[in-house]
Amino acid sequence: MKRLIFLFIASAFIWYSVPCSLAQENEDTKEAPGYVDFENFDFFKDIEKKVEVSIKGSLLRFVSKAAEKEDPELSRLLENLKLIKVDVFPMDEISFDEVESVINRISKELESKNWERMVRVKEAKQRVEIYNQFIDDILSGLVVMAISDDEAVFVNIIGNIDPAQLGKLGDKFGIPKLGDMKY
Amino acid sequence: MWSSGCTTNEFNDVQHAIEKQIQPAKTKTYLKLNLGPVLLFPVKTIINLIDTEDEASPYLDEIMKVQVGVYKIKKTNQPAELKIPDTVKKVLHESGWEVFVRVREKNEMVECYYKQKSEDIIGIYTIVLNDDDLIIAEVRGRLDRIIEKAIQEHGLPLKDIF
Numbered sequence: 415m416k417r418l419i420f421l422f423i424a425s426a427f428i429w430y431s432v433p434c435s436l437a438q439e440n441e442d443t444k445e446a447p448g449y450v451d452f453e454n455f456d457f458f459k460d461i462e463k464k465v466e467v468s469i470k471g472s473l474l475r476f477v478s479k480a481a482e483k484e485d486p487e488l489s490r491l492l493e494n495l496k497l498i499k500v501d502v503f504p505m506d507e508i509s510f511d512e513v514e515s516v517i518n519r520i521s522k523e524l525e526s527k528n529w530e531r532m533v534r535v536k537e538a539k540q541r542v543e544i545y546n547q548f549i550d551d552i553l554s555g556l557v558v559m560a561i562s563d564d565e566a567v568f569v570n571i572i573g574n575i576d577p578a579q580l581g582k583l584g585d586k587f588g589i590p591k592l593g594d595m596k597y
Numbered sequence: 598m599w600s601s602g603c604t605t606n607e608f609n610d611v612q613h614a615i616e617k618q619i620q621p622a623k624t625k626t627y628l629k630l631n632l633g634p635v636l637l638f639p640v641k642t643i644i645n646l647i648d649t650e651d652e653a654s655p656y657l658d659e660i661m662k663v664q665v666g667v668y669k670i671k672k673t674n675q676p677a678e679l680k681i682p683d684t685v686k687k688v689l690h691e692s693g694w695e696v697f698v699r700v701r702e703k704n705e706m707v708e709c710y711y712k713q714k715s716e717d718i719i720g721i722y723t724i725v726l727n728d729d730d731l732i733i734a735e736v737r738g739r740l741d742r743i744i745e746k747a748i749q750e751h752g753l754p755l756k757d758i759f
Contacts, residue, residue, distance in 0.1 A: 440695075462701060463699065463701065464700070464701055464702070465698075465699070465700050465701075466696070466698070466699035466700075467697065467698050467699075468695075468696065468697055469697055471713075472713045472716050472717070472718060473697055473711055473713075473718065475716070476718050476740075476741060479741065
């Protein structure tokens with residue numbers, strides 16, 4: 415009977431700790447350098463996203479392991495990342511100006527936190543902004559914001575990012591303009 | 598059409614939340630399956646016997662639980678909002694599931710969640726809702742090992758994943 419009680423308490427403790435480890439991982443991600451909390455902007459709460467991808471921690475290592483044999487370079491790149499977050503909004507219910515003003519506000523905030531702008535494309539129906547953050551000569555954060563005719567894309571990648579592999583990451587995850595980057 | 602075992606409260610909560618959201622459209626159970634360790638054991642045994650080339654058996658050994666629900670959507674003349682409500686994310690989050698992909702197209706919505714225990718992925722939960730069907734699927738087990746085995750044997754088409 416004592417053994418049964420012990421087993422019950424032990425299993426309850428293990429299952430209780432599962433959400434805690436996830437919560438801890440979420441906290442770690444939010445505190446990591448290079449993280450940008452887009453949800454601080456009302457736009458991200460009010461407008462429904464078309465696509466929302468958030469791959470972090472254990473799941474990134476899981477994907478990295480899965481890619482090990484097929485694509486070792488991509489596997490190594492993913493292994494050193496902490497988060498890949500992609501939010502895509504459809505442009506059929508929001509205006510170009512509305513998204514552009516959000517991009518301007520985020521850009522301002524990033525610049526006030528010493529992020530560096532790498533790319534700016536401003537055309538009639540297109541806008542792209544790419545920012546990066548280096549910490550101790552390591553590329554630790556990347557933000558891509560892009561508007562096209564049919565969608566607006568916001569990307570945040572954090573971790574130890576290999577600049578030489580950015581193009582590959584862009585191709586695999588369909589992140590605009592990353593493939594053209596040269597460091 | 599076919600059902601086996603009883604689905605868990607969490608599974609039923611997700612189903613009911615979606616059913617409530619899509620009203621006045623209704624759902625009709627097409628397939629409902631819940632195979633826990635007890636029901637999976639005879640399945641594994643039978644497959645071990647017939648699977649002489651060991652194609653499926655190694656994967657099944659790593660699976661602890663499978664729950665699948667396939668429901669046909671029956672629309673009425675009144676318009677219905679076919680949408681996975683945000684309460685689903687809340688219900689699953691409270692049970693330790695973390696969303697990693699959410700796609701909301703006009704005629705189809707997909708949500709994928711994962712559950713981890715320390716560093717291991719121990720569960721994948723997928724919900725698909727379109728004009729015709731609602732599909733809810735949950736697989737629990739040593740998913741890292743299943744993926745590892747699959748890659749060893751068949752490679753991994755990364756382009757299909759991303």
